[in-house]
Amino acid sequence: MAQDSPEPAGTVEVPVSDHGRGFPPFDSHTFASQLFWLALVFIALYLLMSRVALPRVGSILEARRRRIDEDLAEAQRFKDASDAAIAAHEKALAEARGRAQVLANETRAKAAAAADARRKEVDAKLHGRIAEAEKAIAATRSSAMANLRGIAVEAAGAIVERLTGVAPASEEVGQAVSNALKR
16 A cells, blocks of 8 residues: 555445456355245245234235125115015005005996996986977977968968958858868
8 A cells, every 4th residue: 555645544445356357146155044035035035924914914804805795785685675675666566556456446337337327317318308309390390280271271262352352151162171171
């Protein structure tokens, strides 16, 4: 070493030959100790992981699996209950529709029977009125015909009297009108 520069007290000199060996992990002189410490740390980490960390992770995963299974079982129970409620609702709805159909048919039949009875009643009244009207028409016709004969007899007598100047006998005029009406 050079004497020119005084070195401070307490410093260690490193030989120049140590610096030229290269990267320390690749140094062949330290392989054995490095492999020993690697194996020791690996075994320690393996034991630590297998005894402490992995059982905790395993218990957490097992708890999650149980929780998921319980939730799935509960969801299945709810689904089954929901399906049963839907089936009961559909059955009740079908029964209600059937009862409604029966009631509608009964109501329709009652309405048809009431309408038929009312129609028959109205028909009977109408037939009675028609019969009364036909009787009234026949009575009116016969009275009109009777009056017509009398009017015809008077008119024929008046016509004969005017044409001939002599009043004919009312019996002869009546007989002549009756003969003419019969034809």
